[in-house]
Amino acid sequence: MKTRYTFGGDEHIYVEMDEEMSLDAFFKSLSMSNAVRDAKIPGVTEICPANASFQVRFDPDVTHPDEMLKRIQELEAKAEDAEKRMTTRIVEVPVFYRDPWTHETLMRFRERHQDPQGTDLDYAARINGYDSVDAFIEAHHSAPWFVSMVGFVSGLPFLYQLVEREKQIEVPKYVRPRTDTPKLTVGYGGCFSCVYSVRGAGGYQMFGITPMPIYDPRQQTSYLRDFMVFFRPGDIVKWKPIDRAEYDRITAEVEANTWSPRTAEVTFDLAEFNADMADTNKKLMEALDDA
Template identity: 65%
Template sequence: MTIRYTFGGDEFIFVEISEDMSLDAFFKGTAITRELQRRKVAGVTEICPANASYQVRYNPDIIAPDVLLALLQTIEAEVGAADLNIATRIVEVPVLYNDPWTHETLMRFRERHQDPDSTDLQYAARINGYGDVDAFIAAHAGSPWFVSMVGFVAGLPFMFQMVERKRHLQVPKYLRPRTDTPKLTVGHGGCFGCIYSVRGAGGYQMFGVTPAPIFDPAQRLDYLRDFMVFFRPGDIVKFKPIDRDTYDKALAEVEAGTFSLRVRPVNFSLDAFMRDPDAYNRSLVEVLDAN
């Protein structure tokens, strides 16, 4: 792939790794930005990774634009010449699919939807060739997802499913955005999944809700003690379908401050994944089950 570098004013360099989203484009961007962060370059003030690109903000009084550009190109060559590996985390996220709150919301906004006569899950199942909603949920929760970027609102993760391109779930966004989306909705738009960290406007299809807070300025739960935003690019997410009783129990634990997510460290190899995605995904999930 040919990487394109563009200067934005006198404080930014925007780097487009690929015009199309892919795991190798995302993974290469992640490797480059993590290496840049590790080097603690004087004058680099912000590093913003995205789906298939990244942006660097810098102080031109400390580091000259051409010097930073040369450094980024050097890092690109170095990470491109080796097996792309990152040390990251796998997180199990419980999800109550087909919940009453997103159902009530989606019914209020059917005039903005491509198929007003079906629910978001029914529509997603149909256009992806699944016989029913349960089969679609099994596909959605069956393979891990990479967190490719965090943004839009504070703490919202965009996620890309770790399967071959022909198996990617594809669901268009609403024809017009909603003015309401329940907090912690698990959504999907295009080829990307997300979790709405706060209640607000949105246009992604709504599949369910998680009881797990992922953004909390009060930092009450153990997995949010280090930072109020939980997710970071490179995290791996495994959704776990739960029933209403389990969801209600988790909410009570959130209120009591005792709820926790299952989080395990993993080393991810793109080469090993590409050789056999399904087997590699099973090995990742086994890390969760082993502890």
């Protein structure tokens, strides 16, 4: 990993921990962005952590960009020493794979896709070496995921699967982005899964849809009363495959405001995870059984 510092115009400093994605890069980025927040450097207005990088927005009238850069660079050694361990939560997110709404949308934008003949799931399963779409879906939901970034629009989570590099699913984004994506689509691009928090443009492959709202600007949804955005970096997600009947049941409960996701508090330790992924994941998912 080699850290790269650069300016984004005169109001941003962009720090890339690594060109490629890894949990090590994520944890270093998170530790360092926390260190920047704790340092309370005059002029810092916003800190945005991302998958393997982070960005600081600042007022260059308060602190000169060169001085700001120096102050941030000084925090790198501290971030390297920080423990890669966090208390967080695991959330079970129901997913209706192969749903009719993303299917209708992906057919509408077929000419923008790498493989106009099939579906996004057919294509993703094939290029990742799976014999069937069912086996691919199984791989997508059997191991948990880690929210490594929140952003793009309105609280959209980017998720990284907690499996060995060789088991990671990788897919390209659409050749040309769509102008429409159903709200709450479960998507995939690069090595990341995502949930589209709102309807809109998008370039990720579409695998299914969740009935679980994750953004509510009116803050009326029972579990979004405290804040309008559900996910935060470090959340762990377990997809739960559901069928149409269960999708409809949950949707009705969401509308009646009586549904909330199953969650449990867990601790995630990167060293423990790297030492035994299967066992760490098993323990994470067991925490949900008691929720």
